[in-house]
Every structure is written in C-alpha cells, then in structure tokens.
Amino acid sequence: MAPHATDSDVEMSHQPSKQHEETVPNQVGDEMATPVNTDVCIIGAGPAGLMLACLLVRFGIRTTVFDERSDQTTVGRADGVQPKTIETMRMLGIGNDLMRLGKKIYDICIWRGSDSVSLTRVGRETHYPDGIVDILEPYILIGHQGMIEKAFLDDLHERGVEVARSYQFTGCQLRSQNKTSVLVQSSYGTAREPRSIEASYLVGCDGAHSSVRNFILEAPPRGSGASVWGVLDGELDTNFPDIWSKTVIFSEQYGSILIIPRERNMTRFYIEIKETASAKDLGEAFVKQRARDILKPYRLDWRSVEWFGKYQVAQRVAAKFTDPSQRLFIAGDASHAHSPKAAQGMNTSVHDTWNLGWKLNLAARGIAKPALLESYELERQKIARDLINFDYEHANQIAGGDADALAKNFRQNIRFISGVGADYAPNVINQGHDVATGAAQPGCNVPPAKATRYIDANPIDIQLDIPVLGQFRVYVFLGDITSSTAQAFLSTLSCAVLSENSVLQQLSEAAEQSYEKCPRPSAPEDVYTNPRSEWTVYLDDVPHLDTKGKTCTEKWLGSVGTSEAVIVNVRPDGYVGSLGRWDTRGFSGSVAAEWLGKYYGEFLQVPKPDLGTL
Amino acid sequence: MAPHATDSDVEMSHQPSKQHEETVPNQVGDEMATPVNTDVCIIGAGPAGLMLACLLVRFGIRTTVFDERSDQTTVGRADGVQPKTIETMRMLGIGNDLMRLGKKIYDICIWRGSDSVSLTRVGRETHYPDGIVDILEPYILIGHQGMIEKAFLDDLHERGVEVARSYQFTGCQLRSQNKTSVLVQSSYGTAREPRSIEASYLVGCDGAHSSVRNFILEAPPRGSGASVWGVLDGELDTNFPDIWSKTVIFSEQYGSILIIPRERNMTRFYIEIKETASAKDLGEAFVKQRARDILKPYRLDWRSVEWFGKYQVAQRVAAKFTDPSQRLFIAGDASHAHSPKAAQGMNTSVHDTWNLGWKLNLAARGIAKPALLESYELERQKIARDLINFDYEHANQIAGGDADALAKNFRQNIRFISGVGADYAPNVINQGHDVATGAAQPGCNVPPAKATRYIDANPIDIQLDIPVLGQFRVYVFLGDITSSTAQAFLSTLSCAVLSENSVLQQLSEAAEQSYEKCPRPSAPEDVYTNPRSEWTVYLDDVPHLDTKGKTCTEKWLGSVGTSEAVIVNVRPDGYVGSLGRWDTRGFSGSVAAEWLGKYYGEFLQVPKPDLGTL
Known part of the structure; x- marks a missing residue:
C-alpha cells in the first residue's frame, strides 16, 4: 500500500465546471491531441x-x-507481490521482467528474545506449504x-x-x-x-x-487501531543469519520487527513504534537504533539506505x-x-x-x-x-x-x-453452490490445474492459457468424450446456443457489434497468441506425477461420471461464476443452453439504443 | 543452419596487409572509436x-x-531450438522473450499414403518422452x-x-x-x-x-550424399489436422515432406526434391504443388508466404x-x-x-x-x-x-x-570415468536436478543457478553434513586449497589478477544476481514428487554414503570435467585438494609474463 502522508487531508476543491476545455491529453508527450x-x-x-x-x-x-x-x-513503497497477484499478472502476460528479476521468498522465520533468554530462532517454516495452499508459484515476489x-x-x-x-x-x-x-x-x-x-x-x-x-x-x-510504522530499505552489513527469509523478531524489551529480503541485495525493515504519539518523531536514525536494539547480540549496520518511509495506519473500510x-x-x-x-x-x-x-x-x-x-x-x-x-x-x-x-x-x-482465498459471497454472478462438488466454488478463483491442449499437445496451465480479453469462459467437462449421449449432448448444446432465439447468441451478437465499433487495440506481441476457439479444447490426461496428484477435473469438480456433463462458467477475472451438472442420458444439451441463457441474462443485456456509450 | 547459396563459392582474396588502418569499429554507430x-x-x-x-x-x-x-x-532460416540449447540460453539468461513467444513442439506425428492406401496417420508420439530423455524443458522451441x-x-x-x-x-x-x-x-x-x-x-x-x-x-x-531441399514458411489454409505438431508425411508416389509449426500461425514445409539435378529448377510454385500432391486428399493453400529458401546439402566435416x-x-x-x-x-x-x-x-x-x-x-x-x-x-x-x-x-x-546427448570422449579435461556411478559422467552435460538453496530456501534448478562467468564449478557432495569425519574432511579440504602452495590457490590468484586487469563488464540486470559464494550452498531435500522421483545426488551420483564425500568438477560449459570420491573416515580433505590441483594443473597454468595477451 502507499504510505500515508502524515500531514492532514488534502483540501477538496469543488470547482464549477468549465465547458470542454480541449487540452486534456490521454497520451503524455502528445498534449495537443485532445480528446474532450x-x-x-x-x-x-x-x-x-x-x-x-x-x-x-x-x-x-x-x-x-x-x-x-x-x-x-x-x-520503496509497496513491494510484496503475493501468489495470486503473480497469477493475475501471468494471466495478463504482464511483468515478465519483474518475475525474473524480483527476489522470491519461500519461507518465514520467527525469532524471540527477552531479558532472560537471548535472541533465538524459534521457527522456520515454508511460507506457502504445498497441500495447504494450492498455487502454481508458492512464493512472495519482491520488487x-x-x-x-x-x-x-x-x-x-x-x-x-x-x-x-x-x-x-x-x-x-x-x-x-x-x-x-x-x-x-x-x-x-x-x-x-x-x-x-x-x-x-x-x-x-x-x-x-x-x-x-x-x-x-x-x-x-473513520479508522481504528492507529499505529505508527517506520520502513527502511537498504543494504546491510550484519551477522544476523536470516535476512534472506521473511523474518519476524520479537524482543520483549524493544518491540518487534519484520524483515523482508529485497531485490538488489537489499533488506527491508518494518518496525512498529508504540510509544511515540505520532509519526513526526520517527526518524531514520531512531528506526535504525531500534532495529539494532532488537537484533542484539547480532551486529547490524547499513552499507547504504535507499528509502525510508513512515506510516500512520488506521484500519478502515x-x-x-x-x-x-x-x-x-x-x-x-x-x-x-x-x-x-x-x-x-x-x-x-x-x-x-x-x-x-x-x-x-x-x-x-x-x-x-x-x-x-x-x-x-x-x-x-x-x-x-x-x-x-x-x-x-x-x-x-x-x-x-x-x-x-x-x-x-x-x-x-x-x-x-496468498490472495487465492479472496472468496466472494453468492450473488447474481456467483451461483450454483449446490452443484459445486470440488474446489471450483462459485465466487472463488478457479484452482490452478494442468491439461494438454489438444491441437498441439502442449501441456498448459488451464487458468493461464486463454488470453484475458474481457470475455467469460464456458468450460464444458465431459466424463467420456466417446460416449454417444455425451456427443449428443454436445451437439444439441451447440445448436441451441447458436440458434437465433438463444439469449447467449443475442448477447454474443451485441458484444460482437460493440467490439466491431470499438475494437480491442493490438500490441506487437499479440501476433504470438492463439485466441481462436480450436486452441481451447483440452485433454485432462496429464500424469498424476506432473499434476502433484490431482487432475484438473478432480481438482475443480471432484469427479465427473462417464455419462455426465458439467459446465463451469468462469468470469473474466478467473472466478467461478456458476456451475451446472447434467446426466447426458437424461438431458439434452438444449436444457444446458437454457440454463446458460438464464445465468447470463441476469446481469447482461442486449443494449438499448439510448444506453451504452460505445 | 544457414541455407547454402547455390551459386559458386565466394572468391577468396588474399590481400596484402595494410598497416593498422585505424578505422575498424567494434561498435556500430561509433565508427570513429577505432581499436586497432x-x-x-x-x-x-x-x-x-x-x-x-x-x-x-x-x-x-x-x-x-x-x-x-x-x-x-x-x-526464415534456422528455427528449431532444441532442449539443450534452451538450457544453455537459460544458463546465460538469454532469450527470455524468445522462450515466451516461440511456438513449442511437444509431439511428432507420422503419416503415410500410397496408391492403395489413402493418406493416414500411422503414429503420434511425445517428441521427448519423460524417462527417456532427462531435460527440464522437453520441447522444441520455434522462432x-x-x-x-x-x-x-x-x-x-x-x-x-x-x-x-x-x-x-x-x-x-x-x-x-x-x-x-x-x-x-x-x-x-x-x-x-x-x-x-x-x-x-x-x-x-x-x-x-x-x-x-x-x-x-x-x-x-568434400561432401557426400548431396540432396536438394525446398523450405517454405507461410500461413496455411488447410483441412489437414496435424499442422501444430512436428509431422513427417510419406507419399509413395510424390516423396516425403516435413511439417514444422511456426510462431505467428505459420507453418514450415521442408520438402526434398530427388529428381531435380540442381536447386536451380526448384521454385516456390514447384514446392507448393509438390506439397499439395503429397497432402492429397487434404486441401492445401497459403494465405501468405513469408519466406522461401532452397538448400543443396552435402554432408561433410x-x-x-x-x-x-x-x-x-x-x-x-x-x-x-x-x-x-x-x-x-x-x-x-x-x-x-x-x-x-x-x-x-x-x-x-x-x-x-x-x-x-x-x-x-x-x-x-x-x-x-x-x-x-x-x-x-x-x-x-x-x-x-x-x-x-x-x-x-x-x-x-x-x-x-535433444542436444543433451552430445558426449565428449575422455581427454585432459574429461577424467574419472571409473568413479562415475550416476548420470554425471565426465564429458557429459550434468543432468538437470532440483535443490534448495540454503541461504534463502528457494528451490532452484542446480544446473541453472550459478551465473555463467567463465568459471569452473566445484561441487562437493557430502552424504551427511553432520558427520564429524565429513566436517573434518571439509575443513582440511578448505585449508589445503587455500594454502599458498596449493595449485588451485595459485591458479585462482592468477585468474583474479587477470580479471582485475580485464574485468567482466556489467549489464544493468547484473545487480539482480547473487554470485557470492554463500549463495551456492544447497540442500538436496526437494521431495521426490517435485523432482519426479530422483534427487540431485541420486541422479548425478547414484548414491553417496553417510561418511562419503564426492567432488564433481563442472566445466564452465556445464559439462562434467572430473569426479573424485573419498571415504571421509579414511581420507583427509588434503588428499582431495591434491587431486584437484592435479586435475586443474593438467590444462591450466600460472601465466608466464611473455604469454597471455591480457
């Protein structure tokens, strides 16, 4: 988070509107190109x-x-990129240099010292243990x-x-x-x-x-629980051994400190100052001395300091x-x-x-x-x-x-x-908790899983494979693609979805018209992606050894019977929107198409001419 | 490989030397900065x-x-980056964009057709099957x-x-x-x-x-077995299904063709023309028609052609x-x-x-x-x-x-x-086959393996972790670091290596002097690497599930007993140079230091003043 300035709030100015001053650029360096x-x-x-x-x-x-x-x-400032943020950036193809150059934190150490007991490491643990958090990249990335x-x-x-x-x-x-x-x-x-x-x-x-x-x-x-923090980024000269882990140190006498390893050989110290009434008294020298006191008997000096910040934080929403x-x-x-x-x-x-x-x-x-x-x-x-x-x-x-x-x-x-546990409650876009039998729960991030892309046999991470273009993703799981009822279900589903009365078809057409009018701009690297639909057929056949024991279907849905079909609607942000499950021996795909239409119809609409600004 | 021009060899001109013309740049755009x-x-x-x-x-x-x-x-031209080349580029930190944007080939398909049997897929297999080739990235990268x-x-x-x-x-x-x-x-x-x-x-x-x-x-x-090839890169319009795998197609009537998927939706065709005497007759239209004939009854057209090349290849060394x-x-x-x-x-x-x-x-x-x-x-x-x-x-x-x-x-x-099997014979730098009991064989690439970096608990790929700076790497494996004889071995080894009579110490000093005089230049990203020695202590404790069944020690050496010490000298190019194995109950580390000195002394020397140009 950005540090609070400790001065008072910026004064608000409610200026009267000036009509369409034509001088606002949306591109720096091009100040005369002025969209009003x-x-x-x-x-x-x-x-x-x-x-x-x-x-x-x-x-x-x-x-x-x-x-x-x-x-x-x-x-300085914010620096810890949590696993879910890494995943989100990967979904966007953003931050490749950051991922490569940032420091990775895999473990957390806890130290404790008091008058009677000298400073001692009381624990060292994996930060994101496998089996407890299901994430592709189980570390904090620091930059x-x-x-x-x-x-x-x-x-x-x-x-x-x-x-x-x-x-x-x-x-x-x-x-x-x-x-x-x-x-x-x-x-x-x-x-x-x-x-x-x-x-x-x-x-x-x-x-x-x-x-x-x-x-x-x-x-x-209004805030509650205000506290004052000093934060220091610099290169250390120390014999304290755990500056390359995330480390919490409690000193009974001097308070506690949090150490975060940084890129470029630096170390960040977070120190909370309880006894000072305001952040004004809190200088770099004070924080350094406090850190030295807490780390005794270890030696601590700074070869260089890149950033010093102070926060006064009140918790508020x-x-x-x-x-x-x-x-x-x-x-x-x-x-x-x-x-x-x-x-x-x-x-x-x-x-x-x-x-x-x-x-x-x-x-x-x-x-x-x-x-x-x-x-x-x-x-x-x-x-x-x-x-x-x-x-x-x-x-x-x-x-x-x-x-x-x-x-x-x-x-x-x-x-x-880690960020993957930011779960949303049921609402108009998060539906179908009753049929969710695996980790793919409505309102939750889809769990990471591996699959084989059918067209080119590439093993892929299913949560990352489809480019983020603002579109919903409709995943159809079939227990057995060779089953005749499953095939019938699939073809009746396609027919029903593509029919001109279908809600989905009408919404798709509306979206298509809108994107024709206001298309997505392309970036030079876009030529290297394959967003076409034939690239989104997957086989759930990656060996258990490669998937650490659970296939995509097992993770997302528990199990899918050989005559079953499951549809998972995944929101553009990678959250599960809704799930439906059918026995293809008893249901035609048109039932599923209707279900899809009902779901999307609750929060999407074909724009009326006077709505929609694009 | 670069395609052969089919014209005759360039004429050699043996000009007389001009003394020190001071106009040769070593940097383009800086033509006047002229090292002679x-x-x-x-x-x-x-x-x-x-x-x-x-x-x-x-x-x-x-x-x-x-x-x-x-x-x-x-x-056009060369485009297939094999797994070992990917590994080599990773060792250098080169080609991150290429790795991200290139097309990855994981499988190989074989088709066959004749007068009596219509064109049929006769096989589809994993290109680099796990368990047969031990590589971190088991695909061909295309760009x-x-x-x-x-x-x-x-x-x-x-x-x-x-x-x-x-x-x-x-x-x-x-x-x-x-x-x-x-x-x-x-x-x-x-x-x-x-x-x-x-x-x-x-x-x-x-x-x-x-x-x-x-x-x-x-x-x-002199060459033998000359043959003529046409090569075509372009975007296809076809109903042939296997253009996203590496595919070999045999037509009894028209010959064979090799298909390689390319980045940016393109497809490469390699076609060998046997009946033409020279490459001169081989045009783009001819190759296209031949490809169409071989792929019948599938439809084949080109939306665009980016590159057409022809090769006349004779095998020669x-x-x-x-x-x-x-x-x-x-x-x-x-x-x-x-x-x-x-x-x-x-x-x-x-x-x-x-x-x-x-x-x-x-x-x-x-x-x-x-x-x-x-x-x-x-x-x-x-x-x-x-x-x-x-x-x-x-x-x-x-x-x-x-x-x-x-x-x-x-x-x-x-x-x-794949490239990992480019094995060298025993010679002055590849020694010790008698003690090689695992896949780390002198003259062979070290096998990829995972380990935990001790200082920050990061799981790493040991073959990639240490930056390539031209240095040999000396890996010391101890079966049990807590064993008192192992610890004694380690300290006597260090003392002996660092003593002033030690060959290794003399060579290190000579190298250090040379690098002081002609240092390695730094790149902006170098600040993000940690080449210091405390970053090269590893624990071989990565769970078998994550290492696909074999730890680093098991892969490299088979096994190391609790009182054993093994030293693996790895050449600057990642090949195993030599191996030594000692029972620390019977041998002091000074024996290993002597062994190290003998190995390095066979091909390295302290420079005499009149040798060495730096």
Whole structure:
C-alpha cells in the first residue's frame, strides 16, 4: 500500500465546471491531441489505477489516467507481490521482467528474545506449504513499487497509452439529467492550469487520502487501531543469519520487527513504534537504533539506505465504493486501509480493479445490467472487511510476541494471505453452490490445474492459457468424450446456443457489434497468441506425477461420471461464476443452453439504443 | 543452419596487409572509436558467432564481430531450438522473450499414403518422452532466426557491444615470429574500403562457404550424399489436422515432406526434391504443388508466404577446426554441414562456440595450457561426425518412408537430437570415468536436478543457478553434513586449497589478477544476481514428487554414503570435467585438494609474463 502522508487531508476543491476545455491529453508527450471526452477517467497511477487502465485499454475502452506526480515511483513503497497477484499478472502476460528479476521468498522465520533468554530462532517454516495452499508459484515476489508499476506502464505503452502526469484531480460533477457522464476537473502542472474532461465513468485510485472519495461519501471513513510504522530499505552489513527469509523478531524489551529480503541485495525493515504519539518523531536514525536494539547480540549496520518511509495506519473500510448513479467509484487504498505487515495492500488494491475492470467494460458497452456494477462494491467491500479483520489480529500478534499464536493465525489465514482465498459471497454472478462438488466454488478463483491442449499437445496451465480479453469462459467437462449421449449432448448444446432465439447468441451478437465499433487495440506481441476457439479444447490426461496428484477435473469438480456433463462458467477475472451438472442420458444439451441463457441474462443485456456509450 | 547459396563459392582474396588502418569499429554507430587491435575477431554474426561474442564479452575479452550483411536476419532460416540449447540460453539468461513467444513442439506425428492406401496417420508420439530423455524443458522451441539472433544481439547490447556490419572478411595472416597474433583484413561497405585489425585469435563463424576455413584447410571439405531441399514458411489454409505438431508425411508416389509449426500461425514445409539435378529448377510454385500432391486428399493453400529458401546439402566435416598455431578457428556451418531435417544445425553451431568460448577466455588470459584449446577440435569434431552419421540415416529414413524404421532411429537418437546427448570422449579435461556411478559422467552435460538453496530456501534448478562467468564449478557432495569425519574432511579440504602452495590457490590468484586487469563488464540486470559464494550452498531435500522421483545426488551420483564425500568438477560449459570420491573416515580433505590441483594443473597454468595477451 502507499504510505500515508502524515500531514492532514488534502483540501477538496469543488470547482464549477468549465465547458470542454480541449487540452486534456490521454497520451503524455502528445498534449495537443485532445480528446474532450473519454470512457473511463482514472485518478491515480499507482498499482490499482494502472491495473484498471491495463484492463480497460486491452478491452478497447478509451481510458485516461491522471496522476499528480510528475514521475513514476522509483524506490520503496509497496513491494510484496503475493501468489495470486503473480497469477493475475501471468494471466495478463504482464511483468515478465519483474518475475525474473524480483527476489522470491519461500519461507518465514520467527525469532524471540527477552531479558532472560537471548535472541533465538524459534521457527522456520515454508511460507506457502504445498497441500495447504494450492498455487502454481508458492512464493512472495519482491520488487520495489517502481518495478511493479513499470510492468503495467510497459503494457499500456505497448498499446499506445501513457499516463497523463502532473494532473491533480480537483473535482467532478455528474453532467446530464440522466447522469450518464461526469465532468472531471483537474489542474495541470506547477502553474495549476485548470483542465476538464468528460468521462462516462470516474474511478478514484488516488490513495488513502482520496479526493474522489469525497464525492461518494459524506464523511471520510473513520479508522481504528492507529499505529505508527517506520520502513527502511537498504543494504546491510550484519551477522544476523536470516535476512534472506521473511523474518519476524520479537524482543520483549524493544518491540518487534519484520524483515523482508529485497531485490538488489537489499533488506527491508518494518518496525512498529508504540510509544511515540505520532509519526513526526520517527526518524531514520531512531528506526535504525531500534532495529539494532532488537537484533542484539547480532551486529547490524547499513552499507547504504535507499528509502525510508513512515506510516500512520488506521484500519478502515469506506462505507460506499460507488455512488448511486454508478458513475463514480473508488478502489485500492482509497477504499480501505490497514497495516503494511502482511504485504496485502497492493495485492488487494490491484484485485479491486481486477474485479472492476471487466464490469466497467461491459457497462461502458451497454451490455451490463445495473446488477453487474453493483456487484463490485458487494464483492470488494467484503474482501476489504475480511482483510481488516485478519490484519487487526495479525498485526497485534506480530506486535504481541506470541510466536505460537502468530503461527496459528498465519496458518489459518494462509489462503487469504496468498490472495487465492479472496472468496466472494453468492450473488447474481456467483451461483450454483449446490452443484459445486470440488474446489471450483462459485465466487472463488478457479484452482490452478494442468491439461494438454489438444491441437498441439502442449501441456498448459488451464487458468493461464486463454488470453484475458474481457470475455467469460464456458468450460464444458465431459466424463467420456466417446460416449454417444455425451456427443449428443454436445451437439444439441451447440445448436441451441447458436440458434437465433438463444439469449447467449443475442448477447454474443451485441458484444460482437460493440467490439466491431470499438475494437480491442493490438500490441506487437499479440501476433504470438492463439485466441481462436480450436486452441481451447483440452485433454485432462496429464500424469498424476506432473499434476502433484490431482487432475484438473478432480481438482475443480471432484469427479465427473462417464455419462455426465458439467459446465463451469468462469468470469473474466478467473472466478467461478456458476456451475451446472447434467446426466447426458437424461438431458439434452438444449436444457444446458437454457440454463446458460438464464445465468447470463441476469446481469447482461442486449443494449438499448439510448444506453451504452460505445 | 544457414541455407547454402547455390551459386559458386565466394572468391577468396588474399590481400596484402595494410598497416593498422585505424578505422575498424567494434561498435556500430561509433565508427570513429577505432581499436586497432582486439582479443578475438569473429567473422559472421549468425548464431555460432553471436554465441561466441556473448560469452567472450561477458568474460571480459575484447571482441570484434564482423558480418558482411548490412542488417540482421528477419525471417526464415534456422528455427528449431532444441532442449539443450534452451538450457544453455537459460544458463546465460538469454532469450527470455524468445522462450515466451516461440511456438513449442511437444509431439511428432507420422503419416503415410500410397496408391492403395489413402493418406493416414500411422503414429503420434511425445517428441521427448519423460524417462527417456532427462531435460527440464522437453520441447522444441520455434522462432525464426531473427528472433534467435535478436536474443544474442540484445545481450551484447546490454554490455555495450554491437556487431560491425557490412564488413566482409577478405584475408588474414599470422603476424609475428612466435605467431601470437593475426592480422585480419576486410572490406567495408558497398565501396569495399579495405580495413584491417590485429587480433589475438580469429574465429570463422562464416557459414558453409567459410572464407576463414581456407586459411586452415588446404582444400575445402568434400561432401557426400548431396540432396536438394525446398523450405517454405507461410500461413496455411488447410483441412489437414496435424499442422501444430512436428509431422513427417510419406507419399509413395510424390516423396516425403516435413511439417514444422511456426510462431505467428505459420507453418514450415521442408520438402526434398530427388529428381531435380540442381536447386536451380526448384521454385516456390514447384514446392507448393509438390506439397499439395503429397497432402492429397487434404486441401492445401497459403494465405501468405513469408519466406522461401532452397538448400543443396552435402554432408561433410572439416578435417581441421583450428590451425597449428591455435590462432585460427572455425565453428558452426564453417566446420560441418548436413541436412536441415533433424533441426540440428543451429543447435550444434551454438554449442561449437559454447565449447570454444570459455577455452578462448582462459587462453587469452594466458591461464590455459595448449591442451585446453586442443580439446576444442577433439570434442566438437566428434560431435560433428556423430551428427553426420545420425543425419545420414535420419534423412534417408525420412525420405525412405519406412515409418517404423524412422521411429526406431528417432528413439535411438533422441538424447542426441535433444542436444543433451552430445558426449565428449575422455581427454585432459574429461577424467574419472571409473568413479562415475550416476548420470554425471565426465564429458557429459550434468543432468538437470532440483535443490534448495540454503541461504534463502528457494528451490532452484542446480544446473541453472550459478551465473555463467567463465568459471569452473566445484561441487562437493557430502552424504551427511553432520558427520564429524565429513566436517573434518571439509575443513582440511578448505585449508589445503587455500594454502599458498596449493595449485588451485595459485591458479585462482592468477585468474583474479587477470580479471582485475580485464574485468567482466556489467549489464544493468547484473545487480539482480547473487554470485557470492554463500549463495551456492544447497540442500538436496526437494521431495521426490517435485523432482519426479530422483534427487540431485541420486541422479548425478547414484548414491553417496553417510561418511562419503564426492567432488564433481563442472566445466564452465556445464559439462562434467572430473569426479573424485573419498571415504571421509579414511581420507583427509588434503588428499582431495591434491587431486584437484592435479586435475586443474593438467590444462591450466600460472601465466608466464611473455604469454597471455591480457
């Protein structure tokens, strides 16, 4: 998460709208190419805003990103990329350099010392143990926030979009009678020239002191459990042995410290200062001395310090993530805040917009019913609350010094910490819990699994194989493809889905028309992908030794009988949407087609001419 | 391999030397920065030359690469990267984009048709079956030669070196009485301006029609079994199902064809034309029609054609790969030629210089005895002959149409085809076959294996973990690190190795002095690697499920008893150099230190002041 500034909140300015000032670029370095309107305006180019921009841009939505900083982050700040975030970035093909160059943390060490007992290692464990968390890449990836932001910025650049920097958001207002657009005001550069742009949607990814939030909430969210943290990145000279693991150290006398190994031989120290009333008193020298005290009798010095930051953190969740018109949204630190210790902030933030992005795409195209955008707040507010609850306990236990309690809390929450355990409750897009017999549960991420791609016999990771284009994925599992009833089911299913009365067919046609009008832009590397449908037929025949004991079908569904067919609708963000299960001896595929139509019809629609801005 | 031009050999011009014309750049775009001498001059910027350049540059050797072409390859030519080549590139950290974007071939299909039997698939098999070939990445990676060359060129660029293009090699002569340098002559640009440069070594990577070769051999190598091939890259419109596998098709009437799937939806056809006397008659239309005939009754058309090439191939191996002075060398197609069918050419070529590079580094630093450079020809000529023998049979069987015989030949040679089976005979650097009890055999590549890096608990691939810096790696295996005799062995070994009389210590000091004088240049990404010695302590504790049944020790050595110590010397190119095995209850580590000194002393030396050019 971005550190809180410890000064007071930025003053809000509700400027009157200026009509269509034609000076807002959506590409830096091209300031005279001036769209006066955009589909989505994003305030803030941190991880949450950049994730949203990457998604919308590749889906073909005109996107403008404002950031008040003149340059991107180069050091410090957020740095822990959790396994689910790694998976999400892999799904997007983003961050290859980061994955290669970042430091990987596989284990966690716990040390303890008191007046009577000298500092001792009391535990060393695998951070994400196999069999407890099911993830393809079971480590935390460490790179400074600049490396992470660069991954997103490079991806935007590949599709011709740059962040508009030195733009400070100053206010906004819903424009027309039926509230289908919002006028966004900003000031540009050091001269603070006023600028404005008209957007269909405005998303505030502008951090803990969000200004956009003030247009959604009457009062800023109240925090509880404020604590002060010092954070230091530097290269150490020490004889303490565990600086290459994630390490928690409790000193009865001096408090606790969290050590995170960094890329480029650096080490990060998180230290909580309880006795100081405010972060103002907390300097680099103070934090260094405290770290030395805690690590005694080990020697500790710094060869160099790259970054020092301080946080004053109150745990809080905004009461609303959107306004009643569904034109304004907040995401990331703007909507929730918590301690940095569990390395969750950035990970939760990018998944806020990972959730919002595809919904905004469908809404902007007029294909979404209001229920779809409503699900954003429903789903992500739950996760923010889960996070606060976990964080409160976790931070207390790190500070409290009970190694056993910390280990227990950690083990109980490990799925959640990894990110794969961010489960959504049943709602209009998460249905069918009654037929879910495996780990593919509605509202949950699909578990990683291996399969063989039929067309070219390549073993693939099924959760990564299909490019993220904003589309739902409909997986049909057949227990036995050679069974005649299964084949009949498949062909009646295809016929029914493709018939012109079919809801799915009508929605597909509407989507196709929209994408013809506003196509997805291509990046140079897109020529190397194979998004055609014949590339999405898989055999679940990878040997158990290669899949660590469970095939895709076994993982996702428990089992599928030889005459059974199961359909899993997977949302564009990789979550299970809904499941259906049929015995092909008793049911025709047309039943399944109807079921599909019912599901998608609940939150998607064929746009009426006056809806849909694209 | 680069296709043979079918015109006659380029005329050799033996120009008289011009004294030190100061106009030869070693960096393109910097033509006025003119070193008049260099350590190694490489002729030809194909894969063999570029691999050599990448190695020498990162080892700190001044390197100049001349290429007669004005631009790099963009389409066609070599395209199959075999598993060993993938591993080698991973060892160097080269080609990350290529690995990500290239097409992967996992299986091989065989089809057969005749007058009486319509074209039918007679087999579909895994190309590199698990359990038969032990490789980390069991596929052929496909990308056009430009993608492959770009991987090397990018790596050179990172270290500040560019290929000098539009330079045509015209001749050379050994300069001084004691033959320690060679004057290399070339002509530059369309005006063919004469240029010259003085080099300690000259390496001809200038293809099948090598000009450098003429200064090593009296007569060019004679070929046998000449055949004519047409090669076509394009996007197909076809209903033939197996264009995404490597596919061999035999038609009794029309001959055989080899299909290789390509990146960017393309397909490559290799077709051998037996009845035409020369390649001159072989046009694109002819090849297309022949392919259509062979694929009947399937429909076949081309949406686009990216590249058409023709080859006239004679199988041959040069009698000498170096001259008596050990100042001139040839590598790659300059030293051997064969059919393109088994996708071996480029793979063999880059491993020629993978073998030569580290030897030249040590020779240029004066640390190598003559025996080290002598081993280049010994080792690589054997591989070239193995390749010719295999290729002769393999090509005959592809052309001959006996699917069973082809499959058998293929299975027998699969280790060799993958590249990991390029085994060298015993010589001064490959010793100790008597104590080799596992797959780590002297003169063979170390098998891939997993281990846990002790310092940060990261699971790693041991064959890839240590950066390639031109150094030998000495792996010490202990059956039980807690055994007191093992610990005593380890400490007496360290003391003996570090004592000032130790051969290893003297060689290390000589190397250190040389690297201080001519250091390895750093690339921006080097800050992310950890080459320090504490990063090379490993635990062989990865669960059998993750290692597919065999730990590193089991793979490499069979077994190591609890009181045993085994030392494996691994050459800079990842080949096993020698092995020693001791019972630590009976032997002190000083015995092993002596053994180490004896091994390294046979081919390394402390440079005398008048030797060594660095």
